[in-house]
Amino acid sequence: MGTYVLKRIITIVPIFLLATLLTFGMINLSPVDPAEAYFTAAHIQATDEMLEEKRHEFGLDQPLLIQYVNALIKICQFDFGISYVTNKPVWEEITSRLPATIQLTIGSLLIAILVSIPIGFLAGLKKNSAIDHFSRFLSFIGASIPSFWLGYLFIFFFSVKLDLFPVVGTGTWKHLILPSVTLAFPLIALYTRLLRASVLENLQESYVLFARTRGIHEKIIMGKHVLRIAISPMISGLGMNLGNLMTGAIIVEAVFSWPGFGRYFIEAIFNRDVPVIQGYVLLAAGIFLTSNLIVDLIQMYIDPRISRKGRQYQ
């Protein structure tokens, strides 16, 4: 088990390196000159000498390989450079906006889990019942509805028409509800579907039959054994979907004017704030990979068969 964990951690390193290489390549292939972008973002009319000086300061006159290695060393120290617009370190800018986004994502994860576990579980147990049909409808609509539109529908019905929730802003728990439900919607769809399918599959397993022949109460079999194992694909779905959650947060933050780092990222794009864009993409890749790792480890803890099978990283 220890070796599996270690192996799993080591696989992350080359993938992250590749992600940094891709981002670095993307920036260097682009027509944007960082020095020019810097002065445009800062609203300074730059002369040729100033541009030359900035290029030297950014290290753009060095060979690409050295630039990349330097960037890599800085990334390892959580130094993503300095924002062109605010002149503050990108890391500081991102972390100062992180709490709002984390609040939003945790809120939506909680909602998604609380809604999808009972629905998906019951739908799997009672196939073709009313709740099963409802769950299939829910997972279909949830996967097909654009979240930004859903957000505005919520604003229209619950804020404008019924006046239950504030339209935009932060502060109280009321502000959190509409954005988190919007963000949770696609997750609910996915988790319900995963859990339902997994419960259906597990009911066919021999351990269920064995437990039944031993005369164990149906409620115990379902609640203690089936649910515990059936939930496993949902957890891996959780890890794989964290990326979608992060991009979903960008859109939801734009709809609800939520002051998280998704909205900051969009602002950075319009300002061509290259270090912020790069920092955000890399951070997202890092969070995405780490969360996948954590999810794998949790899954291994819940279902020890996985480490024995030596499930491949996918």
Add this chain to the structure above:
Amino acid sequence: MKAKLRDMLKSQKVFVICSLILCVLFLITIFAPWVAPNDPIAVNLAHKLQPPSLDYPLGTDHLGRCTLSRILYGARISLGFAILIFISALSIGLIIGIIAGYKGGWVDQLLMRLGDGLMAIPSLLFVIGFVGIWGAGLKQVIIGLILVQWVYYARVIRGMVLSLKEHNYITAAKISGSSTCKIMRKHIIPNVLPSLAVMGTLEMGWAIMNLSSMSFLGLGVQPPAAEWGAMILEGKSYIRTHPALMIYPGLMIMLVVVTFNLLGESLSERFGVKRR
């Protein structure tokens, strides 16, 4: 004969209905200039924010443009570019997947590790980042979407090629002197096509949704062009007084995505292909 036809329609109800809806949408896409009652970008401030009437069946927006015409022309952008993204990503994925699967060795390793790196970044985030660095615009969004899409096709195709390669008939074809190119064309590609059809249909919905998300963020289609996501962005300021402006385009996005998803699902049941 009639009974047979009815049976077929019944068993493939979802498939038939979805195909019909898509056919209508494609016809609208092609014939938008003839179907649309008005010019989608003609500004007429005298007629702004009007309720539905004979001239403007769904009313007008804040610049007096016909909402229905804009929605119909929007289908052009959404469907047209979704197809473009699908075909390009599929072609790249097909070529790379086949090369990686068939050649194996370091070529395979290199291509697949490149894919791993791309997949380490959440796909829409990569597109947003790509657009962020290369500048906002429809072209950049489409290139970005293709860049993240091909990986999925390539991985699936590579896996299929790897398993197909072991079959005896491929060996037989090799022994009888078929060239690699011919084996691909005659044996490998026909075998991977059904799975690709299923994947492609599901990915169309994905592409349309993300294209409109990018336009909604202001990174994709630029005004005054009519696109559903961009229409929602423009309509959101009138949510209190004229909610229809943002409700109609959203309904269209949902209709198209639901149709593609249902179609993909029914195709995957038919061909026995698992969705990813």
